[in-house]
Amino acid sequence: MRAVPTDHEDKRSVFTEERQHLLQQIDELTVGGQVDLDFDDDFSDRSLVASEQGENRSLASVLQAQLILVERALARLDDGTYGTCEICSNPIGAARLEALPATSYCIEHADTAPRWPTEQG
Ligand SMILES: [Zn+2]
Numbered sequence: 506m507r508a509v510p511t512d513h514e515d516k517r518s519v520f521t522e523e524r525q526h527l528l529q530q531i532d533e534l535t536v537g538g539q540v541d542l543d544f545d546d547d548f549s550d551r552s553l554v555a556s557e558q559g560e561n562r563s564l565a566s567v568l569q570a571q572l573i574l575v576e577r578a579l580a581r582l583d584d585g586t587y588g589t590c591e592i593c594s595n596p597i598g599a600a601r602l603e604a605l606p607a608t609s610y611c612i613e614h615a616d617t618a619p620r621w622p623t624e625q626g
Pocket residue numbers: 590591592593594595610611612613614
């Protein structure tokens with residue numbers, strides 16, 4: 506554990522790579538920002554295709570939510586607020602940043618943070 510986590514520049518390349526990775530995955534799942542609805546018109550496959558489209562759609566929305574967090578983290582690196590809580594402006598603990606590098610809330614305000622779509626319900 507680093508005792509004095511003052512320099513977050515090492516995170517920038519991590520987030521940049523993560524963003525590229527997410528964009529690529531989203532691109533594979535979607536066409537022009539929409540989930541790819543092009544499918545074979547074989548009647549017997551329709552229900553299977555429909556469920557695959559549903560899975561693609563929910564996976565794409567998870568990836569897009571992650572992308573938003575990563576882009577926000579990059580923006581916060583730019584304006585120097587990375588590593589501080591958006592609500593109370595207190596520093597976010599190093600261990601928490603290590604576990605959730607894209608988080609913008611301290612442990613106290615973790616409950617008010619938007620959850621991953623997969624954690625809802
Ligand atoms: Zn806070």
